[in-house]
Amino acid sequence: MIEFVPLRKNQRVELADGSFVTVTDKLGEGGQGIVYRVRCDGGEERALKWFFIGYLNDPKKFYGHLKDNIQVGSPSDAFVWPEQLTKWVEGETFGYTMKIFPKDYQPFSKFLLARVNFANVRAMVDAALNMTVAFKALHNKGYNYQDLNDGNFSINPLDGKVLICDNDNVVGHGEYSGILGKPRYMAPEVVRGDKQPDKSTDRFSLAVVLFMLLIGYHPLEGTKTNYPALTNKYEKKIYGTEPLFIFDEKDASNAPHPAIHKNAPVMWNFFPSFVKAAFQQSFSQESLLNGKNRLLEQDWLNILMRLKSSIVRCPHCGEEMFLESDKATVCQSCKKTVKAAGYLNFAPRANHEVTVPIFNGVKLYDYHVDSASEDFATEAAVVLEKPGKFGLKNNSRFNWKVKTPEGKIFARQVGEVLVLAANAKIDFGNKNIAQVIVND
């Protein structure tokens, strides 16, 4: 085994391109190595990850793998991707440089430990969307993650922006890094040893991460799986051979214990039916035991977009809540019932309903006005309320065409407000049409 040699302050380290960095500080230490703060000769600062080389079965191969990933490049800005390797010296420790984390990002673990919280519900849903979009970019580039878990994410609590670090084990399709991942986040077939990690197992891990983010608890850890001693044998059972969703539709034996698993039973009720259904599908026995029916990133994007556009303030207590489009919703904060006057009904996307409740303050995004857009951040319209009527203000890039049930056609320019009348059809541009449906 090659001996691990830590770096010292002021030590100069040669990079693969022949330039040097100087070690200035230690940023942290994890299971895989130590991360130092370094200064390039040009003056700019970087982080340098320095591997516990003894863990690597084949250091040379791993070095080559990192080199390939650097060449192919980062899937998106969300990834804190390796920038430069240190020079390869046979029999010595090596590492790579990357950008230093901005200070306003907090580790996902701090959110799970309730030490950091989101500024508002929108920021939390945006974090879920940002994670989903990042994984879409990763998979589109032909990579898969393999050891996706909570430790990979840092989140800005103010706006839900996400950074993904420790991308060392990301590999191209069909390759295998030899890393299995963290049991709580691994797909059951990987825990069972039936399969190596791939795109489909990444998707399982993504669903776990989204559930942890939104519900604040693990989807498979309920009353039945609450063993006094979590040994490797039980770990295999809980996450591999006998996994059971805590909100399984048919089998309640692993329901959360209200005194121990406090978040899950409370938070679950806050979410609208379509989010519950998405998790029930993701953690169905079919998904857990046969790897089937898992949601693609595209599915999550549509579901989370619908969730984002359902955020309203309860008119009774003022707390933020998710409002169903077509049925009454009980505000979980004050237990009073809230119902939208109606909703905008768009054409489904990838077999997912696209609806937006008509309720004061609800926002539409570029996603809604352009069916080719996945932009969930740029606001395109907002629902306004006056006594006796609702309006939709056009903040989008396009002029809208409106057709009343009587066949009258007129336009609403950017900046104008359209009064929402029953059964009217709104063409937001590009034949992207929604109909105003009034609730009974």
Next chain:
Amino acid sequence: MGILDKVELPRKMCPVIFLLDTSGSMGGAPIGAVNAALESVLPELISMNDSNPDNEIKVAVLTFDFDAEWKFGGEELLLPEEVKDSWNDLDANGPTSMGAAFRALNEKLSTSHGFMKRASGSVAPVLFLLSDGEPTDDYQAGLQKLKNNNWYKIAVRVAVGYGDSNDDVLREFTMNAETVMHTDNPAELKKMIKFIAVTSSRVASQGGNMSTDDDNTGGVATALQAQGGSLNASADEDW
């Protein structure tokens, strides 16, 4: 109560239990090194708890000389910050009642009548043994009891031998030669305690070795080997 008002998710407990030889021969520099090491380990454990959403480290300290005595966490395991806040330096005096320590540990390593009870469950504990001499009581009988204890069987067992320690006894305790380290130098002793305690606590609390058997000591042996170079730097030198 709103959507954002989540509470800390329930974590499993990861017990880290120190069995420390405080016999007379540890007097002077060695016990000073042990005290300094423990004081430097606790902040590391606090910071691990700060960022680990899976498991929470809880600590107990048992010393043995004339008899075995729980100095911290004997009734209920304590958070590392609780130990840090009430820490008193250990003194060294008396013989090496290691057998008594094993018996005391065995009594507490139990869910029904010991300190292993936790509503959300526990992961394998870390059992850290330090000694500088030959046991002066019947350690075999105590160890035999421990070996039938299921928590002991799955534990991460590590040991540090100092000076005249009988490392064969330490290896009997860990059941793995690779998790026993030895030094004769008090400065090195502090570094070694810190390195082994921190590394094994990190591995145990992060979990996920996915090994097929339930002995977690092997995984830590690999980690100690892979990260061994960390010992090259002196803990006291300026960073």
